[in-house]
Amino acid sequence: MSAPAEAAVLEASAAAPTALAVNNIEVVYDHVVLVLKGVSLEVPERSIVALLGANGAGKTTTLKAISNLLHAERGEVTKGSITFYGEEVHRLSPNELVRRGCVQVMEGRHCFAHLTVEENLLTGAFTRKDGRAAIQADLEMVYGYFPRLRERRKSLAGYTSGGEQQMCAIGRALMARPRLILLDEPSMGLAPQLVEEIFEIVDRLNRQENVTFLIAEQNTNLALRHARYGYILENGRVVLDGPAEALRDNEDVKEFYLGLSGSGRKSFREIKSYKRRKRWL
Amino acid sequence: MAELGPVLEVLLGGLMSGVLYALVALGFVLIFKASGVFNFAQGAMVLFAALSLVRLSEWLPFPLAFLLTIVIMIAVAWAVERLVLRPLVGQHGLILFMATIGVTFFLDGFGQTIWGSNVYQLDLGIPASPWFLLENVFPGGILVSPIDVFAAAIAGSLVLALSIFFHSTKIGRALRAVADDHQAAQSVGIPLNQIWLIVWSTAGIVALVAGMAWGSKLGVQFSLSLVALKALPVLILGGLTSIPGAIVGGLVVGAGEKLAELYIGPLIGGGIEYWFAYVLALAVLLVRPQGLFGEKIIERV
Structure with a gap:
């Protein structure tokens, strides 16, 4: 894509309608463990938004709260609201959400191990009603993006490599013709x-x-x-957010998440004082 | 050494009763495949279906009673899904198993409360007198029971239909996906509740067929629910997740226990038939824990 075209896309996304809005949600597991303590975020249409943070910060819980997969883990959204294209979705089942075009690719891939790669992709089209030809066309589209999947289409997904499984999981989500994909930890392992x-x-x-x-x-x-925009989660709260470039240049992000710092190694004492200095706490 | 004719007759009889075991095992496999639940209540479902059919057919024409029983079994499936599985979603397999034991006792008791606890005769209109095959080859021929042949034919077509259903339809594929990974299935928009309803209904209908076959052989009575115990070694032998495995396992167990009785029985005093299958199952467990046809345990290292 040429540079002006790219700029045009960026401009369009700046003015784009909001695909997903999460408003101050709280999530409680097992009725007692408060995991998210008021998370808000916004995803404009056609954008790529990153949700960052360390282990246990609440990234996966946020995504599962959106896609309504929390129930099976005894989690519950107790406060706040989630809207997808303006519609309140937090009472919908995962199935209804997929029908509306919001699909999650779970952490750790979760391919169907005993189905072939192609069968995995076809299960992604479960909610579609637009006929065999359209689904076949999308299968070709997915193979176009992931040529490796075409080579492995007849293998059981459980026997493919980690990378192939990640591709398979993303391809499976694409088969639902989604408007929004919630992608959880694609780099894992x-x-x-x-x-x-x-x-x-x-x-x-x-x-x-x-x-x-x-x-x-x-x-x-x-x-x-x-990504174009990023949110940083810590302990179930959004502690910092901003356009991706701004976050990359932020001194604290550099220090704590990118592992860069201007002044060489520090002693443990100094690191503690750094933490106190964090301006978003 | 026994003569060939009687041996063949024993073998054939064993295979036929093996098919009946397989019919019960099939119900277990269906539910285990699609929901990972070991449904101990399958035997109770066999009894409940057979009781419903036999009592309904007392005052309804048989085809109508048959259809109504199917409706009842779907209602049972719906109730189990709504009242037992849905509240327990995401729980450990053992907890679900315990829940199905509860369902077993409930169905046993409830079934006999509303339908009565006598022994009822189920007449499917199949001639009771045995057929004699190959009379010109063996003296006296080989004795075969028409009910067994009927059951074998039904079981065969049921397995064929289910295999096609599981491997070439969209719903079948979704069922296998759910069997693999509940959460991933949900994440691609497969509604677990509907899938479970479909599976339990199918298992209910399989239970009805098994109940008809066993009921016409033994009479419809409480002991029908105990045939589930005979299905356990079949399951272990064939593998919990394989439909053809259930059939082959049934045949092996059926033929094996009859032949063991014939050959080993006289040596140690008989009665082998009652425990032979369990010993066989134990041996299989030691050598091949997933059973003969069970899904490979995929483990990447």
């Missing part, structure tokens, strides 16, 4: 080169198929290179 490849495909899907992405990722550096 994959070689850096593969991760780069997957993020590039995410970029292309975003530009060419107009899919909006909300990506939860621990690899802050990588995510901020591909």
